[in-house]
């Protein structure tokens with residue numbers, strides 16, 4: 524079909540280059556418009572007889588098991604494991620393969636990792652949590668004691684403040700969505716509100732901050748304002764219904780919703796209440812934001828409003844012209860996502876995407892947009908707006924504001940170029 528014909532058959536077009544109204548994917552809209560006309564005929568016509576009897580129907584299958592595994596055909600879905608930092612074995616990161624997942628929950632086995640000295644093998648029978656410093660009663664908790672407290676569950680994202688750093692390169696790097704943006708994941712976290720334990724220890728009046736220390740070989744330490752600790756901080760024991768994975772802090776971690784991942788200290792062993800920040804190695808040598816003036820900002824905690832299209836995305840291959848669902852994730856450290864807009868023409872025109880329920884505060888939100896690709900060049904972009912009205916910036920705007928030395932908190936709009944040869948790649952516009 525010529526492009527003009529497509530447009531004529533397209534009463535639902537809401538923005539340039541083939542973006543269609545979200546009702547196309549709701550309530551049988553595709554059927555209403557005629558799936559054939561929209562190019563959704565991806566199945567072959569069936570013959571009258573049922574399909575062949577496959578081998579796996581000819582004999583009983585595998586037995587029951589105590590702990591399940593995914594299909595062997597899904598083994599290629601793996602984290603992108605980066606090289607260890609120089610001179611170390613366990614310091615570095617791995618990224619979630621965002622383009623191979625759907626919904627908003629990241630499987631625990633694919634949650635991104637960032638370790639500063641490897642993953643400790645902690646015996647929960649020996650692990651304890653100490654709360655001391657500016658408190659009325661220093662307390663020490665065994666894991667058994669912690670498990671007796673009432674718990675809460677929340678679905679929330681975790682993002683490394685260094686996520687998306689590849690897009691700081693002068694030239695747009697090749698890479699998949701996960702390779703570029705995969706240091707964000709989202710889980711249901713279950714645990715004890717930190718404020719409950721702090722109140723039990725009795726917070727001294729002069730206490731304003733706390734020091735959180737991990738039980739890894741790096742003794743990872745960060746300073747946390749007391750306000751956040753009393754607000755929505757969690758001592759997390761469970762992730763997606765099961766005990767935390769070792770690489771996510773087993774047997775317990777601090778979880779500070781919406782804030783840069785590093786401060787959600789894993790393998791938590793000690794909380795010391797203090798009158799000010801401790802200025803630890805991990806918050807002075809890293810996780811500070813160098814400004815064009817040469818000064819650095821410290822304690823920049825919330826992650827900015829952000830989104831990325833996961834499908835189609837870098838390295839994926841289109842299957843020729845036709846109807847596609849553009850799908851992606853959006854999130855904000857300030858609360859919930861209010862709106863996501865999508866462009867197929869490099870930002871010249873935008874249309875509002877459908878947000879899939881649930882839309883939760885400080886969680887990934889899945890968005891979807893109907894798109895009929897005419898086979899010509901296209902640049903796909905998504906732009907998130909959060910409940911405070913904050914708008915995800917373009918790359919140019921972010922670099923103009925933060926300077927070329929910016930290293931953390933990159934949350935600019937991602938552009939995916941769809942080429943006539945069906946290839947999808949990372950571009951700057």
Ligand code: CO
Nearest residue numbers: 684783823824
């Ligand atoms: Co920061």
